[in-house]
Amino acid sequence: MLTERENIIAQLRQDILRMQGQRPATDRLAGKLPLGSVLDAFPHSVFPTGAIHEYISATPAAMAATTGFITGILSGLMRNSGPCIWISPDPVLFPPGFSAFDVKPDRILFVQARKERDICWAMETCLQMDGLSAVVGELPGLGFTASRRLQLAVEKSGVTGFVLRPKPRNPHHTACVSRWQVKPMTSYYPDDFPGVGVPCWQVELLKIRGGRPGAWRLAWMNGSFQPLPDTHAVTASSILRKIG
Amino acid sequence: MAKRYVSIWFPLLVLEGMIRRQPRLKDILFVLAAPDHGRMRITAACAEAQKQGIQAGMAVADARALTAGLQVLDDEPELPLKLLTGLGHWCIRYTPAVAVDPPDGLLLDATGCAHLWGGEAKYIEAIQRRLQAFGYTTCIAMAGAIRAAWAIARYGRKPLMVVPPGKERQAIVSLPPAALRLEASVTERLQKLGLYTIGHFIDMQPSVLRRRFGECLTERMDQALGRKNEPLILLQPVEPFREYLPCLEPVVTRAGIEIALQRLLDALCKRLVKEGKGLRKAMLKAWRVDDDVQQIEIGTHLPSCRPDHLFKLFELKIDRIEPALGIELFILEAPKVERARPSQEALWHYSGLDDKRLAELLDRLTGKLGKGMVRRYLPDEHYWPERSYKEARALTEQPATEWQEDRPRPVxxxxxxxxxxxxxxxxxxxxxxxxxxxxxxxxxxxxxxxxxxxxxxxxxxxxxxxxxxxxxxxxxxxxxxxxxxxxxxxxxxxxxxxxx
Incomplete structure (x- = not known):
């Protein structure tokens, strides 16, 4: 009796997600996406593909951190899958830097569009095409209508979309499935070596439809995201305290 | 109808062709030279240089010693053929059958054409006048046989000569045997035997001539007298990929333009498919009632012959056409056409995405955002950051080297x-x-x-x-x-x- 009830509830949850435009969780990415403990925050512990993810960042450094984090996710999405399209207003991305995240930069197509309207159009056009693994767009002023259109486009094609929002003007109310904020953190070197170590980020999942928001400290090591050991966190905060 | 042939000889083809290309050469002393056994040897010298004693075959160094300010240009071996082909295509206005006659002539099959110019003499005069205006010196002869016309153009005494039908024999008897385009050894032997003109041996028994000089001589004589036919390899004019659509009523609406475009694309793509080609660039020209021409242009990443894709690309730009009082003629041109590649799976093979669809997506992006806005990068072997990557020229181009990973690089x-x-x-x-x-x-x-x-x-x-x-x-x-x-x-x- 009890299990039957649970089954019904699980079924209803799935239905709600589907009505909200999210695909039923099929784990095609099983083992491919190196997100580790972050996966538990998503519904059914599966990274939502075929959805729009929103990233907000306040500074150029945070923008670079977000770029790195997304590239890490792309490495999983692009494995044995189609190419990726990256749409930005200025040609500031540096392709050789992407290869550190297990992504072949020659499989990313860089599109430059100056006006925000054009970026929206380009992103919608690209998202409608199934077969691409992901589309990334840099759109500071993403409005609700635009985000809704993008979301409708991916619901048909199943392509995953990422919207980077540097210095967002209206950071509330979009139709995106999730909202993230990635901030750079003091880098980590095992055994306290001097110098700059592997990139570390403070990753906050501010909003996720059907999941649990959370915050993590992640490092990109050996081709996957790995939680930082607690000791590192302490030293990092101690440095911050000293400065403040 | 009796056959009539015109032979045009360009005695100074290469020199005059060079002057036509670079008009500044007209007033200066110049020669063409090509490397030969480790030094530059003159292959042609302009008239002014010849007056000063410079001749073809001299070493450039010697010529420089003779005259000051001599300009030496590189000789291109393909230039004569290129010039002749161009002139041949131009000559199609005089007759549909034009053949290139390397190294320095053209042959026209003028059968039934001359009366349009008011007679044969006027016909060849008109040709010579026009070529003269281009800067070419010519000798032109018209005869009933190709070989005879050839011989008279080169060895006749007048630059313009019409041989009436059936009079070829009288015309060539006084010419030297070389006019028959014989091998050097045969000409030499004829010379030795005292046979200085064609008339000296034209009446000899063919069997006698054949025994002494080979098959060639009698055959050439037969050809010159029109007894034997000679094949001509005619120039085929290249038909441009172009479609016309005149309108009965001037078109002023977007819907009208779209219908016209659709029809033109269908017709053009039909031809492209038949020839196994795809277009890389297309232009739609709209001629307005007030004689103004409106034009929109598209480009594609891969050769395409799909009307609906091309239509989509044009669709983004249709609103740039201003019909004003109306458009009465549409012309669709494809200036850049390539062979369509049958399989396009080289790069994205594990994508589950055929290249064609990706290319079409990129076409639409470039069409809207502008040229050069869609880029793909390949590694380049430089450490200098700005030069460590380069733009890929084609979607299918593969990286020649690995991406550098030994040093951390920013994103x-x-x-x-x-x-x-x-x-x-x-x-x-x-x-x-x-x-x-x-x-x-x-x-x-x-x-x-x-x-x-x-x-x-x-x-x-x-x-x-x-x-x-x-x-x-x-x-x-x-x-x-x-x-x-x-x-x-x-x-x-x-x-x-x-x-x-």
Missing amino acids: RLLRIPEPVEVAAPIPDYPPMHFRYKGQLHTIKKADGPERIEAEWWIAEEEHRDYYIVEDETGARYWIFRLGHYDGSRPHRWYLHGFFP
Whole structure:
């Protein structure tokens, strides 16, 4: 009796997600996406593909951190899958830097569009095409209508979309499935070596439809995201305290 | 109808062709030269140079010693054929059957054409006049046999000559045997035997001639007298990929333009499919009632012959056409056509996405955003950051080398490095803090320096000493110092990139 009830509830949850435009969780990415403990925050512990993810960042450094984090996710999405399209207003991305995240930069197509309207159009056009693994767009002023259109486009094609929002003007109310904020953190070197170590980020999942928001400290090591050991966190905060 | 042939001889084809290409050569002394056994030998000399004693076959060094200010140009072996083909296509206005006659002539099958110019004499005169206007000296002859016309054009005494039908024999008897285009050894033997003109042996028994001079001589004589036919390899005019659509009523609406475009594309693509080709560039020209021409243009990443895809590309630009009072004629042209590639799976083979659809998507992006806005990058073998990658020329181009992974590189790079104020202990220590856009960053961790030299064979710049630095918030930057430390001027530091 009890299990039957649970089954019904699980079924209803799935239905709600589907009505909200999210695909039923099929784990095609099983083992491919190196997100580790972050996966538990998503519904059914599966990274939502075929959805729009929103990233907000306040500074150029945070923008670079977000770029790195997304590239890490792309490495999983692009494995044995189609190419990726990256749409930005200025040609500031540096392709050789992407290869550190297990992504072949020659499989990313860089599109430059100056006006925000054009970026929206380009992103919608690209998202409608199934077969691409992901589309990334840099759109500071993403409005609700635009985000809704993008979301409708991916619901048909199943392509995953990422919207980077540097210095967002209206950071509330979009139709995106999730909202993230990635901030750079003091880098980590095992055994306290001097110098700059592997990139570390403070990753906050501010909003996720059907999941649990959370915050993590992640490092990109050996081709996957790995939680930082607690000791590192302490030293990092101690440095911050000293400065403040 | 009796056959009539015109032979045009260009005695100074290459020289005059060069002058036509570069009009400045008209008034200067110039020669063409080609390397021969380790030195430059003259292959042709202009009239003025010939007057001063320079001849073909001389070494360039000798010619330079003879005259001052001699211009030496490289001889292109394919030039005569190229010029003749161009002239041949132009001559199609005089007859549909034109053949190139290398190395320095053209042959026209003028059967039934001359009366349009008011007679044969006027016909060849008209040709000569027009070619003269282009700057070409010509000798033209018209006869009933190709060989006879050829011989008279080159060895006849007049630059213009019409041989009436059936009079070929009288016309060629006084010419030297070389006019029959014989091999050098045969001409020499005829000379030795005292047979100085064709008339000396034209009446001899064919069997006698054949025994002494081979099959060739009698055959050439038969051809010259029109007893034997000679094949002509005619020039085929290239039909451009172009479609016309005249309108009964002037078109002023978008719907009308779309219908016209659809029809033109259907017709053009039908032809492209038949020939196994695809277009890379297309132009729609709309001729307005007031004689103005409106034009829109599209380009594709891969050769395409699909009307609906091409229509979509044009659709983005239709509103640039201003019909005003109406459009009465549409012309669709494809100036760039390539062979369609049958399989296009080379690059994205594991994508589950056929290349054609991706290319079509990219076409639409380029069509809307402008040329060069969609880029793909390949690694290049340079350490200098701006040169460490290059733009791929084609979607299918594969990287020739591996992407560098041995050194950390930022993911965002400022196009122009921005100057920052830095406090650094000299000489090699990383900076202690730097100020960027008015904000002070205290450096907690640093790596470096990594010295990258500007490759002197590409650009004359100072080297850069790069440091990876991390500030108190954990943000990682790529900054560099330009050039050496020098006591006389302040150090120049720049911020160049952002690490993830």
